[in-house]
Amino acid sequence: MSSGNDRISAEERLIARYFSPLAKHHGAFGLSDDAAVLAPPMGHDLVLTTDGVVAGVHFFPGDPAADVARKVLRMNLSDLAAKGAQPVGFLMSLAVPAATKKSWMARFAKGLGEDADHYGCALLGGDTDRTGGPLSIVIAAFGAVPRGRIVRRSTAKPGDIIVVTGTIGDAALGVKLRRTKSLAKTWRLTRAMARHLEERYLLPQPRNALAAAVLRYASAAMDVSDGLAGDLAKLCRASAVAAEVDVASVPLSIAARAAIAAKPKLLERVLTGGDDYEIVLALSPARLPALHAASKKAGVPVTEIGRLRKGRGVRFLRNGNTLDFSRTSYSHF
């Protein structure tokens, strides 16, 4: 038949070559259709979230393609973890400058596929377009929670303990280091410390291994992506509670401690900077031992940093003084 009218477009070839192999969920139809189909497991709700990245805003244009892919997927996975949801799948929309090489796309798809497998979150569908601007990627990710059990921001109670996972502030320092290499010297960091901070910015470590414990024990939770101070303030506003945080208890990496020792004003950046992709959660003191046990099992450190009270506002206390930040959270606006 008229083969000239049966040519496969460049976009179809791109999808078939790099992304169809990632579409391992039966509802993705191997990306051969316009849409995917999905039903939550029996007795479960779907949890939906979306997060995107733009080159030059959320990552450096020269960052490894595989890490860019992993970063945007992990940003979404972090939201699912904080809501107590198990990953199911995701849609991805790519806007690609004309100069993007096939080899970049191959490495991007490889990184994406590895994380999709690791976290059990399959590609369900997508959209690929040209852009006259910077490369940008948007993911919408879907998880499952038992019906009615999504962990909200708004359900924390006075008396709850405030807990965070991992360490806070590394990525906010890491992105500064990426921009100004000489800061490593100013901050008196070893090469390993500088690399640790930069890698924490490059590649988030979402806490999905702790999601089941968040679901079971947290009275409220959210992921820390725009800075601990600002995100905790959001949780407190949503729950109509006040918080007191003991700054000395906030878990910091060795590298972040070293930088703050050299430049004490970095403490504010650590507590208000973005890109942590940790979880802040509130829970009844009675549940703390169970959370610690789950944390140990999951290999995700958790640290008590303060307490919720009646009232409103978030106080960061250090040596009996309240810190007052010039800004509480990272916002592009």
Next chain:
Amino acid sequence: MSSGNDRISAEERLIARYFSPLAKHHGAFGLSDDAAVLAPPMGHDLVLTTDGVVAGVHFFPGDPAADVARKVLRMNLSDLAAKGAQPVGFLMSLAVPAATKKSWMARFAKGLGEDADHYGCALLGGDTDRTGGPLSIVIAAFGAVPRGRIVRRSTAKPGDIIVVTGTIGDAALGVKLRRTKSLAKTWRLTRAMARHLEERYLLPQPRNALAAAVLRYASAAMDVSDGLAGDLAKLCRASAVAAEVDVASVPLSIAARAAIAAKPKLLERVLTGGDDYEIVLALSPARLPALHAASKKAGVPVTEIGRLRKGRGVRFLRNGNTLDFSRTSYSHF
């Protein structure tokens, strides 16, 4: 309490002011959380799709903000309609240049909200970021179909009639007119005709009113967004069938007919250009009367344009000759 640490960020204000009022689905939590929750109606699957637009690629930077919002939502709604799904809700990711005015955002949100109400597709959540590039918007939309009943591309059969909704090619001519106003004279168009074509590019009319009939009667379907020739070729490849299209039967607007009469070579652009947002569907001849009755009731015109056969490839026949296009579909790649 420490009010300085309880400031609401500019992004939160933006969301609260313009987008929270659109979050009418209970699972959106008024956009006050990190994620939304959704379960398909009993006995239904969710249908998931995503489509995005970039200023300067999919719309003109000066296009009315309300129409830009409607366009990107409708592109997604069109996919749902073609799969036989009823709209449920959507996630939206916005990447906004610093120079974007609040008044633009207000008009954007108004247009988006009006369409969300009209099509019964509520905002479930989103993400807002700065970009150093052009404004871009990605929507992931969700619909519902009875379990296992999503209308695929791959299930058409030899002997099926090929039907399209509405008219084909208007938007592909409209975008050319937008770029070169003087073409209206070359094409001998009245002002009303030129406006019709431009508006078909500016604002798709997705065929959601026909979705229930597509679900009931189509053996296969997809939306026509990358050009009739290329999209029909995709459907035929997926179904492993051949198609013969009678070019004289392809439904054209008065404006498109006038343009083709003045410049016959525009026919290729009409049949291969993009942005129709119509539905091409295949169905058993026995179901044609029922489809016509549903079409009349829904107010969505449908036209038979050809037939599927055993074999492969798509032939466009005109006066006994097979047209051979230089390209079959619009692709940004």
